[in-house]
Amino acid sequence: MSRSRALQYYVLSRLLLAPLMIWTITTVIFLLLRATPGDPIDSLLGPRAPESAKAELRASLGLDAPLWLQYLRYMGSLLRFDLGTSLASQGQSVWEIIQQHFPATMELAIFSMLVSVVVGVSVGALAASKPNTPIDVGGRLFGIFTYAVPMYWFGMLLQLVFAVQLRWFPLGTRYPLRMAAPQGPTGLYVVDSLLHANFEQFFTSLYYLALPSLTLGLLLSGIFERMVRVNLKQTLKADYVEAARARGIPESRIVVAHALKNALIPVITVLGLTFASLLGGAILTEVTFSWPGLANRLYSAISLRDYPVVQGIMVFFSVIVALASILIDILNAYIDPRIRY
Structure with missing residues (x-):
């Protein structure tokens, strides 16, 4: 089988598996929502509402039908x-909710990913280039700490220190209420303020974004630190690295220009999937910082037993994760032909 034909076959197989993955996730979410205790009608009308009113609302929403028919x-x-359509938001469609809240989640994910990659790759590369030294030990401890510490605890600690005690950063919002938020086609405040050349809004957006993105980015950086450190240590033992040292090339140039480039190849998979998980799993971050993103809206919908919103947001996130997984698999298959066999 030729290389191009093998790549086409691999891409086709991954594309065919994506709908099955999304259908499985959708089915599991549908069943879990109805298996967990609680009634969305009680959340809407209250437990003391008349049974006749509850029955009428349940029938109008189709919740009185058998489970198989609802499915x-x-x-x-x-x-x-x-x-x-949302049960708790007065007829607001789920698509409108996604359009309203997703840009905040996207903006937080982008800047958190930038922080995690820069910090993780830098610490990992520095630790790998100084094996069996205090720097190497510090890098390992950094990776263990950031990987293991609970996000909600770390987020509250940073808020307590930098927002409450030192008053360096704001709390509980994406943009100050006294100012008009940036308006634009993307919904990303940083991007839209740049598009309108409004630098006051740009720096204000960065200021309010700084603490949440630093918190989430630092905790995720441990994943990249550990991967870069392990892969770079192995790469530095390769024959071509020893040959470069024999030619008198400085160690810093060997690490940056030769070894690090090859050590980053396995990080591509983690990079894509981590970004997808950021979009779909930043609930703790958004709730801890009261960030008005889609994950925070999902948390509210779960609390209110708002079936359509929970199901719709989870389907939306599952599609993002599935597409990211396919793109990363295709990219890895293109880089490394062994993956296709």
């Missing part, structure tokens, strides 16, 4: 790209 109706709506 078929839901899957039929998904095939029409209809994610439903």
Whole structure:
């Protein structure tokens, strides 16, 4: 089989598996929501509402139908790209909720990823280039700490120190209420303020974004630190590295220009999947910092037993993760032909 034909076959197989993955996630979410205790009708009307009112609302929402019929109706709506309407937001569609809150999650994920990559790769490369030294030990401790520490605890600690005690950063919002938020096509405040050349809004957006993105980025940097450190240590033992040293090339140039480039190849997979998980799993970060993103809105919907919103947001996130997984697999297959066999 030729290289191009093998790559085409691999890409096709991954594309065919994506709908199965999304369908499985959707089905599991549908069943788990209805298996957990609680009634969305009680959340909407309160437990003391008359039973007749509860029954009427349950019938109007289709929640009185058998479980299999609810599932078929839901899957039929998904095939029409209809994610439903919120039960608790006065008829607001799930697509409107996603459009309203997703840009905040995207902005937080982008800047958190930048912080995690820069810090993780730098610390990992420095630790690997100084093996069996205090710097190497410090790098390992950094990776263990950032990987193991609970996000909510670390986030509250940083807020207590830098926002409450030192008053260096703001709390509990994405943009000051007394100022008009940036408006633009992307919904990303940093980008839209740059598009309008409004540097006051740009720096204000960065200021309010700094503490949440630093918190999440530092905790994620441990993943990249450990991967870069391990791979770079192995790469520095390769024959071509020894040959470069024999030619008198400075060690810093060997690490940066030769070894680090090859050591970063396995990081591509983790980079893509970590970014996808940031978009879909930053609930603790957004709740801890009261960040008005889609993950925080998902948390509220779970608390209110808002079935359509929970299901719609989870389907949206699962599609993002599936697409990111496919793109990363294709990129790895293109870089390393052994993956296709």
